[in-house]
Amino acid sequence: MKTITPSVEEMTARLARFQDMKPYGKDFAESIGVPEDAFKALTADKVYTIMVPSDYEGRSKNAPIKSVRGAVVNIAECPPHNGPGLHVHEQTVENFFCISGTFDIIWGDDEENSLTLNPLDFISVPPGVARRFYNKSEEIGRLLVIIQPVGEEQKDRVAYAPAVAEQMRGAFGGEIVDKLLGVGFHFDAGQ
Numbered sequence: 001m002k003t004i005t006p007s008v009e010e011m012t013a014r015l016a017r018f019q020d021m022k023p024y025g026k027d028f029a030e031s032i033g034v035p036e037d038a039f040k041a042l043t044a045d046k047v048y049t050i051m052v053p054s055d056y057e058g059r060s061k062n063a064p065i066k067s068v069r070g071a072v073v074n075i076a077e078c079p080p081h082n083g084p085g086l087h088v089h090e091q092t093v094e095n096f097f098c099i100s101g102t103f104d105i106i107w108g109d110d111e112e113n114s115l116t117l118n119p120l121d122f123i124s125v126p127p128g129v130a131r132r133f134y135n136k137s138e139e140i141g142r143l144l145v146i147i148q149p150v151g152e153e154q155k156d157r158v159a160y161a162p163a164v165a166e167q168m169r170g171a172f173g174g175e176i177v178d179k180l181l182g183v184g185f186h187f188d189a190g191q
Contacts, residue, residue, distance in 0.1 A: 016064040021048045023077070028059050032183045038172040042160060042185070043084050044076035044133075044143075057155040069154055072147040075099070076133070080141075083134035085164040086111060088127075088189040090157045093148040095124045096133065101141020107131040109161070109190045117143075130161065130189055159186040 006014075023046035029039035051065040051073040060072050072092075078101070086106075096105060098117040105123055106114045109130050116136075117123060125131050127150055135141035147156055165187035168177050181187070 014065055016050045018048065018075070021050070021064065023048050024059055024062065032179055034176055034179050035172060038168060038176050038180075041085060041168060041171065042087070042164070042180075044078050045082055046077040047145075048075040048077070050074060053149075053154045055154050057153075060156075070148060072149075072156065074145040074147070076143045076145050078103075078133075078135035078141050078143075080135060080138050084132055085167070086130055086132045086161040086189070087164070088130050088159045089125075089147065090159060091127055091150055091153065092156045093124055093126055093150065094131070095122065095146040095148070097122045097144040097146070099142040099144055101135045101139055102137040103141055103143060104134045104136055105131065106134060157186065159189040161189045162187050162191070 025039050025043060025046060026036050029036045047060075049060040049063040049072070051067050051071070052060050052063040053069040053072070054066040055069070056063075056072060060074065063072075080101075083103070096103070096117060098119050098121045100119055102119075103117045104114045105117060105125070107125065107129050111130075111132070115123065133143065149156065165177050168180070177187070
């Protein structure tokens with residue numbers, strides 16, 4: 001096989017430097033008129049999207065690296081004793097590689113199961129499983145999260161448990177939940 005030698009400029013276009021990345025939470029929350037704290041109740045405190053397929057649809061679509069179909073690569077960052085609400089990725093496999101911190105991966109409609117990830121541990125959660133992750137360490141925890149669409153569609157429908165909507169209503173008001181529903185968030189996991 002004949003090899004190729006990309007230029008430095010071509011390789012630079014395929015480079016994502018962590019120091020230059022901005023988490024999508026604040027900008028996305030502002031764009032839909034939702035307080036950042038409300039958005040953080042649904043996701044990791046900060047999500048840095050590194051790479052997505054060029055035809056990807058969803059809040060990660062502005063990643064610095066566009067790649068072939070089949071994988072979305074993020075870094076999820078959570079302060080101590082923090083993590084997102086119970087949710088389901090309906091059409092994607094969600095893979096977690098613990099970079100730092102110690103995370104419980106919790107699953108089941110009633111959060112009845114859990115395993116702990118220490119640095120360099122990896123777990124793969126299939127589509128349709130209600131899950132959440134929680135940084136139980138005393139340091140900022142980071143997970144490398146690789147999301148793999150199972151079918152032809154390069155998107156990731158995520159549904160949260162109805163109880164998460166009720167918690168959101170209590171903490172932020174019904175109008176915030178309505179805004180989230182209006183931009184495609186779902187609170188129907190398990191139904």
